[in-house]
Amino acid sequence: MKVKLLFTYTLSSNLEVPMETGWGLPEDLLAIAEDLQHKNRGKNFEFIDELGVTWSKKELIKLQKKWEAEPTDITVYFDGTFQRDSLLAGLGVVIYYKKGPEQWRVRANQVVEQLTNNNEAEFAALKFGMQLLEDLGVKYQRCRIRGDSLVVLNQLSGEWPCYEDELHRWIERIEKKRKELSVQFQFEPIHRNKNREADQLAKQAVEGKNIYSHSRIDT
Numbered sequence: 001m002k003v004k005l006l007f008t009y010t011l012s013s014n015l016e017v018p019m020e021t022g023w024g025l026p027e028d029l030l031a032i033a034e035d036l037q038h039k040n041r042g043k044n045f046e047f048i049d050e051l052g053v054t055w056s057k058k059e060l061i062k063l064q065k066k067w068e069a070e071p072t073d074i075t076v077y078f079d080g081t082f083q084r085d086s087l088l089a090g091l092g093v094v095i096y097y098k099k100g101p102e103q104w105r106v107r108a109n110q111v112v113e114q115l116t117n118n119n120e121a122e123f124a125a126l127k128f129g130m131q132l133l134e135d136l137g138v139k140y141q142r143c144r145i146r147g148d149s150l151v152v153l154n155q156l157s158g159e160w161p162c163y164e165d166e167l168h169r170w171i172e173r174i175e176k177k178r179k180e181l182s183v184q185f186q187f188e189p190i191h192r193n194k195n196r197e198a199d200q201l202a203k204q205a206v207e208g209k210n211i212y213s214h215s216r217i218d219t
Helices: 028-037 057-067 119-135 150-157 165-181 192-206
Strands: 005-012 016-021 043-050 052-054 072-083 088-099 102-112 142-147 186-189 213-216
Touching: 016 028, 016 057, 016 192, 028 057, 043 057, 072 119, 072 186, 072 192, 088 192, 088 213, 102 192, 119 142, 119 150, 119 165, 119 192, 142 150, 142 192, 142 213, 150 165
Parallel strands: 072 142, 142 186
Antiparallel strands: 005 016, 005 043, 043 052, 072 088, 088 102, 102 213
């Protein structure tokens, strides 16, 4: 998450100027606020995040401490596959994140019915990924979303229009969950060769292999 700092800059006892910074990391702008306050050069500190949520200095400090035990630096890989003969869809998701100095990874898949094509399977895979983020306790974070489906990434970002009712419903479901988690998406299209983990999980799902692992990555 990035924030802006809004504050009143005190030049003298008779001259005060409202100011606003650019976007920055919470810890950096908190340090600036502390320095200004220590030098009696600033007051009325307020922070606003990318979702428009406003935080006081005290609230943001409390949130920072909470983040120390929660996932940060999150990257979600997703992929979906659809079998026309069996009408089964496989969903594969890999999530990389940090908790403090440690790097963690979640690998999971799921098989679902009642989908009609591969595009639906791709949307369903990302929705599955959103549920996994919720299970991890992710809130107020910027999440990198990586996949090889340009339909999903470009329609979710608004770059491409969506004319299919069923896909539009998936967009609404994903957007609803995004708002519930107060997260920001950073869409990053990748070549399918760089999405092999999620692709393999999706294929294993339709083969009847249920996979879930959550482990620390040794570096």
